[in-house]
Amino acid sequence: MGTKCEKCGEIYFPPRADCLKCLNDKIEWMEYSGKGILQSFTTIHAAPKGFEDIAPYTLGIVDLKEGGRLIAWTKDISEEELRIGMSVKIVPRIFEEIPEIKLYYTIEKP
Amino acid sequence: MVEIVKVGIVGIGHGRFGNRNDATVQELAFEPFKQAIQDAKNLRREDIDALVVGSVPEYHMQRSLPGVVAEYVGMNPKSTWLTEAACASGSAAIRTAYMAVKSGMHDIVAVIGVQKMRELSTDEILALMGRVGDVQWESIFGTTFPGYYAxxxxxHMHEFGTTMEQMAQIAVKNHHYGAMNPNSFFQKEVTVExxxxxxxxxxxxxVFDCCANADGAACVIMTNEKLAKKLNDSPVWxxxxxxxxxxxxxxxxxxxYEIPSAVEAGKQAYKLANVKPSDIQVAEVHDCFTIAEIMAYENLGFCDKGKGGKFIEDKQSYIGGKTPVNVDGGLKAKGHPVGATGVSMTVEIVKQLRGIAGKRQVPDAQIGLTHNVGGIGQYTFVNILRR
Known part of the structure; x- marks a missing residue:
């Protein structure tokens, strides 16, 4: 889900409560298709505190079809298969172990 | 008519960077402060009327750093404050000191960049620095500072064909010059292999693409044109x-593939100094990672966009090349005590312009540049100095 400014129609992901363009604070939620293009990636080997157990893990930056960009973990694509410019699908998921975070995303094959 | 006030540097000091378990943060600050006063001619500590401290507070056990530093170096009851702009905090301090002198509010200002980072473990620092992105939408995935530069x-590799070998050549160069700098954390050469x-x-x-977290401090003393000539035979402006x-x-x-704040800050500095990128004879750029130095060449106009890899491959940033860069070892070899870095860069440029850089002297350097990036490009300060 992203946000759309009710006044000027500008679309945001990550969502914003206030429109950057026209400074309006009336926004509506907007559903995303989950389609996007991989812009860059990295595999984290030296992990920050709290992430040691899951390292190494691969992160991608994806430009979303509707507008905006996100960072997420890759899921079913190996580092060797990753190509900048490839089409990918963003899948929203629920964190069961960590209730404070709840929602996260994964980057997967379309 | 408004009088144009030139601002210059009349004193410099630089402590040893690295693992400094031997010193507290205020003791680290004292070393270059004392050197800077001695470096200026006939300057008494009492003549300095403000102290600006550049530092990132999150790394220290000690809260509110300017208080403890001002007391330890004996600046009370003079004015003191902190500036923070992540890894560019030192240059932010210099900029506020410049404003203070230029406006006439203060005549002589000391700037101390200081940081003690090795009180924290590497994984704690990775977590802390990883939060330099958006904590709600990025850090939850375990982003790290090296990860952002990755x-x-x-x-950059995808867009322009930059290679890992070219990135490694940046580290080779900076360790080559770092080996000639007694204040460097690492004083050994490394090979591409x-x-x-x-x-x-x-x-x-x-690992060798990344700079190291370090402890350290550096100091410059800044003043106006009128006083500068009394306090130093060769001020740097x-x-x-x-x-x-x-x-x-x-x-x-x-x-x-580029840092927009660096492009913009560079344009401003070139315009004010009325010089072109090709006029810069020596530069200190923010090589927190090897790719950062390659992007800096392009963002500052030392070469065309996408040609940064070729620039190092052709050794254009060595002494004797088109624009010698980081001939003191850069962050890569010196280590990166974040608050001290911008001041350290400025100290090196002053040495180069005075012609006292010894083995790593760029012959007859008259115009130098510092490029200090904060965070992953949220802040950039570019200063051009001339002797």
Whole structure:
């Protein structure tokens, strides 16, 4: 889900409560298709505190079809298969172990 | 008519960077402060009327650093304050000191950049620095500081064909010059082979692509034109001061292969100093990672966009090349005590312009540049200095 400014129609992901363009604070939620293009990636080997157990893990930056960009973990694509410019699908998921975070995303094959 | 006040540097000091378990943060600050006063001619500590401290507070056990530093170096009851702009905090301090002198509010200002980072463990620092992006939308995935620069590196490689060998050549150069700098954390040369075989940190970056967290401090004393000539036989002048910002999050940047704040700050500095990139005879750029130095060449106009890899491959940033860069070892070899770095860069440029840099002297350097990036490009300060 992203946000759309009710006044000027500008679309945001990550969502914003206030429109950057026209400074309006009336926004509506907007559903995303989950389609996007991989812009860059990295595999984290030296992990920050709290992430040691899951390292190494691969992160991608994806430009979303509707507008905006996100960072997420890759899921079913190996580092060797990753190509900048490839089409990918963003899948929203629920964190069961960590209730404070709840929602996260994964980057997967379309 | 408004009188144009020139601002210059009349005293410099630089402590040893590295593992400094031997000193508290205020003791680290004292070393270069004392050197800087001695470096100026006939300057008494009482003549300094303000102390600006550049530092990032999160790394220290000690709260509110300017208080403890001002007391320890004996600056009470003079004015003192902190400036913070992540890894560019030292240059932010210099910029506020410049404003203070230029406005006439203060005559002589000391700037101390100081940081003690090795009180924290590497994984704690990785977590802390990883939060330099958006904590709600990025840090939950375990982003790290090297990880952000790895995103730049992957994109730069994709966009322009930059190679891991070219990135390694940056480290080779900076360690080559770092070996000649007694204040460097690392004073040994490295080879491309060793760098490419070193441990992965965040693909495509390896251990030797990354600078090291370090403890350290540096100091400059700044004053106006009238006093500068009395306090130093060869003052170095600030000719162009550039400063710009960019989106906190990489998710809101126009592209992933350049740092827009660096491009903007560079333009401002060149315009004010009325010089071109090709006029710069020596530069200190923010090589927190090898890819960062390659991007700096392009963002500052030392070469065309996408040609940064070729620039190092052709040794254009060595002494004798088109624009010698980081001939003191850069962050790569000196280590990166974040608050001290911008001041350290400025100290090196002053040495180069005075002609006292010894073995790593760029012959007859008259115009120098510092480029200090905060965070992953949220802040950049570019200053042009002239003797």
């Amino acid at each position: 995103f730049y590196a992957s994109r 060793r760098i490419l075989k070193s441990e992965e940190v965040a693909f495509p970056l390896k 600030f000719e162009g001061m550039g400063s710009a910002s960019a989106a906190m999050s990489l998710l809101r940047r126009p592209n992933l």
